[in-house]
Amino acid sequence: MKTGITIDQLKEKIKDQKENSRDFIIPPNLMEYSYSRGVDRLILPLKNSEIDTGILPIAREQLVDYIGVPRNFFNSIYGAGEAISTEDSGTLRRVPLAETMVNALLAAKEDKRMVRTIYGDSRAILSDRYKCLDNFDILSFILPLLGEIPDVRFESTQLTESKMYIRAVTPRLEADVAVGDTVQAGLIISNSEIGRGSLSVSPMLYRLSCLNGAVFNTLGSRARHVGVQFADIHGEVC
Numbered sequence: 001m002k003t004g005i006t007i008d009q010l011k012e013k014i015k016d017q018k019e020n021s022r023d024f025i026i027p028p029n030l031m032e033y034s035y036s037r038g039v040d041r042l043i044l045p046l047k048n049s050e051i052d053t054g055i056l057p058i059a060r061e062q063l064v065d066y067i068g069v070p071r072n073f074f075n076s077i078y079g080a081g082e083a084i085s086t087e088d089s090g091t092l093r094r095v096p097l098a099e100t101m102v103n104a105l106l107a108a109k110e111d112k113r114m115v116r117t118i119y120g121d122s123r124a125i126l127s128d129r130y131k132c133l134d135n136f137d138i139l140s141f142i143l144p145l146l147g148e149i150p151d152v153r154f155e156s157t158q159l160t161e162s163k164m165y166i167r168a169v170t171p172r173l174e175a176d177v178a179v180g181d182t183v184q185a186g187l188i189i190s191n192s193e194i195g196r197g198s199l200s201v202s203p204m205l206y207r208l209s210c211l212n213g214a215v216f217n218t219l220g221s222r223a224r225h226v227g228v229q230f231a232d233i234h235g236e237v238c
Contacts, residue, residue, distance in 0.1 A: 005159065006157065007154045007157050009157075010157045010164070010166070011139060011143075017135070017136075018135075020118055021116065021118045022236055023114060023115070023116050024044055024051075024117070025114055025115075025128050025235065025237050026044050026114075027109075028106045028111070028113050029109050031043065031045070032045075033063075033098075033102040033106065035096045035099045041053060042055050042059075042115070042122050044117075044122075046235050047235055053117055053120055054120065054121040054122065056121050056122065056161070058123065058161065058196065059121075059124050059194075062126065063125045064102075067102060069105070074098065077101070078098050113126065114126045114237070126194070130195065135159075135164045138164075138189070142201075146187075152169070155167045155186065162194060162197075163191065164190065164191050164192075164193075165188070165189070165190050166188070166189040167187070168187050168189070169184050170184065170186060171184055183205040184205070184206045185205060185206075187202065
């Protein structure tokens with residue numbers, strides 16, 4: 001089985017992401033979307049300043065879904081066409097269709113959104129009821145517990161743009177389900193910080209006879225990223 005990255009590499013990556021992440025509660029009608037030469041950005045207004053961020057692909061999808069525009073339609077006009085001319089600092093600027101449409105629809109919104117940023121880019125645009133169950137906090141809680149299991153090994157760990165995955169197995173819980181067919185017990189832990197899945201902890205059976213390590217997980221628990229609404233906040237949170 002491909003292990004992806006080691007558990008130590010996972011910890012380092014997640015620690016670095018934690019140190020370079022910021023979260024904001026922002027009224028969408030105060031946000032500003034812009035597009036120029038293949039690059040789109042989202043300006044987030046704070047009470048006394050503003051932050052100019054890039055937009056990562058998942059955040060762009062969430063933004064488009066939030067304003068109620070079909071993704072196929074948005075993709076068809078993304079970076080194409082110019083809707084109007086507008087005067088900006090005494091010069092004329094041709095405004096792309098996507099920019100005009102997104103800003104018009106954002107201006108009509110009266111709620112608030114949580115914008116999660118990393119390394120200066122917007123990586124998720126979520127409900128202001130989104131509960132932050134972050135990978136750093138999950139690892140800080142779970143790894144000491146796993147470390148108490150004798151001979152535990154991390155069979156597979158990975159951190160993608162949208163999720164963290166950990167598969168931990170112990171040979172202390174081993175049985176033969178058939179002659180030459182041995183399984184070991186373990187856990188699958190997964191989480192998404194950007195709205196692409198709940199925190200999930202599930203038992204698994206790791207099948208040693210399969211080169212890829214067959215996994216069977218039908219039980220387990222999940223924690224949804226839903227919390228209390230940030231009713232009176234405009235600015236940085238978490």
